[in-house]
Amino acid sequence: MFPGAGLQQTTSHKVVLPFYYYATVSFLIACVLLLLNTGIAQEHYFQPQTLAITHLMALGWATMIILGASHQLLPVLIEGQLSSNGLGYASFLFSALGIPSLVFGFYSFELGTIFQVGAILVNLGMLAYLINVLVSIYESKRIEIHAWFMAAASLWLFSTTFLGLLLAFNFTKSILPADSLHYLPVHAHMGLVGWFLLLVMGVASRLVPLFLISKYTNDKLLWSIFILVNAGLIGFLVLRACAVNPSLYYTPFTLVLVAVGFFIRFCFAARKARIRKSVDPQMKLSLLSVIMLLLPLLALVIVLAFLSKSTDAKIILLYGFTIFFGWLTAIILAMTFKTLPFIVWNKVYQNRAVGKTPIPKDLFSERLFDTMAYCYLGGFILFVAGIIATNDLVLKSGAGLLLLAAILYAANVGNIIFHRPKKS
Amino acid sequence: MNVTTNNELLLTVALAALHQVIDPEIGLNIVDLGLLYDIHFDDEENKIDVNMTLTTQFCPMGESITQDVTRTMGSAFPTYSINVNLSFDPPWRPDRISPEGQEFLNR
Numbered sequence: 340m341f342p343g344a345g346l347q348q349t350t351s352h353k354v355v356l357p358f359y360y361y362a363t364v365s366f367l368i369a370c371v372l373l374l375l376n377t378g379i380a381q382e383h384y385f386q387p388q389t390l391a392i393t394h395l396m397a398l399g400w401a402t403m404i405i406l407g408a409s410h411q412l413l414p415v416l417i418e419g420q421l422s423s424n425g426l427g428y429a430s431f432l433f434s435a436l437g438i439p440s441l442v443f444g445f446y447s448f449e450l451g452t453i454f455q456v457g458a459i460l461v462n463l464g465m466l467a468y469l470i471n472v473l474v475s476i477y478e479s480k481r482i483e484i485h486a487w488f489m490a491a492a493s494l495w496l497f498s499t500t501f502l503g504l505l506l507a508f509n510f511t512k513s514i515l516p517a518d519s520l521h522y523l524p525v526h527a528h529m530g531l532v533g534w535f536l537l538l539v540m541g542v543a544s545r546l547v548p549l550f551l552i553s554k555y556t557n558d559k560l561l562w563s564i565f566i567l568v569n570a571g572l573i574g575f576l577v578l579r580a581c582a583v584n585p586s587l588y589y590t591p592f593t594l595v596l597v598a599v600g601f602f603i604r605f606c607f608a609a610r611k612a613r614i615r616k617s618v619d620p621q622m623k624l625s626l627l628s629v630i631m632l633l634l635p636l637l638a639l640v641i642v643l644a645f646l647s648k649s650t651d652a653k654i655i656l657l658y659g660f661t662i663f664f665g666w667l668t669a670i671i672l673a674m675t676f677k678t679l680p681f682i683v684w685n686k687v688y689q690n691r692a693v694g695k696t697p698i699p700k701d702l703f704s705e706r707l708f709d710t711m712a713y714c715y716l717g718g719f720i721l722f723v724a725g726i727i728a729t730n731d732l733v734l735k736s737g738a739g740l741l742l743l744a745a746i747l748y749a750a751n752v753g754n755i756i757f758h759r760p761k762k763s
Numbered sequence: 764m765n766v767t768t769n770n771e772l773l774l775t776v777a778l779a780a781l782h783q784v785i786d787p788e789i790g791l792n793i794v795d796l797g798l799l800y801d802i803h804f805d806d807e808e809n810k811i812d813v814n815m816t817l818t819t820q821f822c823p824m825g826e827s828i829t830q831d832v833t834r835t836m837g838s839a840f841p842t843y844s845i846n847v848n849l850s851f852d853p854p855w856r857p858d859r860i861s862p863e864g865q866e867f868l869n870r
Contacts (some may be wrong), residue, residue: 349823414821549819552789552868554857614857615789615868681823684787689827698787 350410352686354427356756358407359679361435363752365399366668370742372446373664373722377734380726383652384659385520391446396663397530398461399438402496404671405538406430406468408678409489413472416545417486419479426471434464441507450510458507462500469497484561488541491569495533502526525579531662532572532595539670540564540602543625547606550622550677551613560605567598588643596636603629620705621673624712628669634661634723657726664741665719672715672748676703676755683755702755707747715744765797765859770804773840777802777811780839784831787824791867793832797859800850804843811840813847816855825849 369392376388410427414420421427440457444450472493476486503526506519515522544561547553571594578587606629610618618626638658645651680699688696718740725734768774781799782792789796793815801814813832817825829847836845860868 349821349825411823415819415823418820420821552857552860614860614865617868617870681788685823685827689830696787698785698790 349414349685350421350427351424352682354421354424354431355407355411355682357431357435358403358410359675359682359752360756361431362400362404362407362671363749365395365403365438367742367745367749369395369400370738370745374735374738374742377725377731377738380653380656380722380734381729381731384655385523387445387448389656391442393659393663394445395438395442396667398434399442401535401663401667401671403434403438404675405535406434408674409472409538409542411678411682412542412546413475413489415549416489416542417476417479418481418483419475422471422474422478426467430464430467430471432464433460433467437461437464450507455507455511458500458504462497462504465497465500469493484558484565485541485545487565488537488544488561491565492534492538492541495529495537495572499526499530499534502529525576527659528572528575532568532575535662535667536595536599537565537568539667540568540598543629543670544602544605546674546677547622547625548609548612551609551618552615553609553613555605555609555612557605557608560601564598564601564605567594567601571595571598585643592639592643599632599636603632619700620709620712621676624673625670625677628666628673631661631666631669634665635659653726653729657723660722660726664722668715668719672711672744675748675752676700676708679752679755683758687758687760696760702758703751704754707751707754711744711747711751714740714747718742718744766794766799767801768803773804774802776839777813777836780835781832784828784835786818786828789818789868791860791864793828795861795864795867797861797864798828798855809843811836811843811845813845814850815847816850818855820851820854 372388372392372395376392379386379389379392382389409416410421437457437460440453441461442457444454444457472489476482476490479486502522505515506522506526509515509519509522544564548555571591574591574594575588578591606626610626635658638654638661641651641654642658645654680702683702684696684699718737720737721733721740722737725731725737766774766778778794778799781794784793785791786793786796786798793799796818798817799813799815801812803812803814805811813836815829815832817828822828829849832847833845836843
């Protein structure tokens, strides 16, 4: 009647934690660079500091923390074990070495050997991750919608970094038919839509109902989202390759917009059907980040509207900022405190009676989290206002608050990492 | 909570003890959370089989919870050996939460 399934091994904390440490430091550095370079908000986006900060945010911050979390969450999502801890370590090591070389290369605009080696190392890191994800999914008992999101997102991630590698070499030696700037929208959108959007949607559609203790499930809706996002992205790549009239870009954009609408509907339906009525601050910020997803889409509408004319660089900057410092940062700031405490709690308290230990959420300061969230939201709004108003004082104030949020975030992450059990 | 058993009297003692075992993420005890399926008492071999589930098969807290169940049942029934079996068929669903558990989560 009750066939024993046994307890499945979760991923070792040794694989996961280094990604969190690395991402925290990257976020701090990115905020420092943003504060030091607020002038970039008044220039074209294709310039050294903007490229450096964007890649530090995309790879060092968002991708590294997502890789760490997904090594931990993959078993929950695919209902199978992580295939290899070794590939997890390899993924970290290659990426951790490659990202600084790449970012330094952009910042100093020295796109030679060190920069190119950095791009190769990042690709090796992402390849290790891709193999690990695909083999883990292949070895799992059932392949459900969440596994498809993971598989597709990982494939898009590697496609993005591989194109990035080609672009890195194309800077110094012409190996592509056009210059690197020409391929930038393709490189950027494979990463933004294929990797970040698909991954966040796949993970959130599993975790939001789980954390809210919600009865809501809707695989049909999730399949629609999956197909729409992929169709939209592939459509964009095809249109771009065919160099068609820019007005046709509305079609893939609409597909992704509908998918985002469905995703918002999914998250709020899960919230409505929740059993746990009180929603903690981490889940509130996560749900807010879902809404914040609409900001870059709004910026994109404006970009598309002016595409045939000279697109205002300010709007493109807003588009990138609302993605990396908006939507992605908001969800990461929140979800760190829904995942990291459990990983550390398991490390510290696994062999102790649960009733006699603090619960995972006691490992960090809720007050510090709230202060961080307010600083972050204030900084984000001010920086957006600064871009729109082209006002350096407002930009500096926004960047200052974002840096403060990053410091508070790092302090709270430190609270968790350095948590030691009280001696009885 | 629908926990089946072959000994109602001992089940009452077991459930009272297992109310102390908390799911660290949700903050609710495993009895009201509906994680228990069946507790079978074998008086001849002095053995207790606890058949239970987790909110998800790869619950990161799984090992801690099952260890805590073994420890708690061992304290409540010191002359018995405790065997915890995990089952995910049927999988846990939020509607297994007891009315008391729902009230706790509504706070």
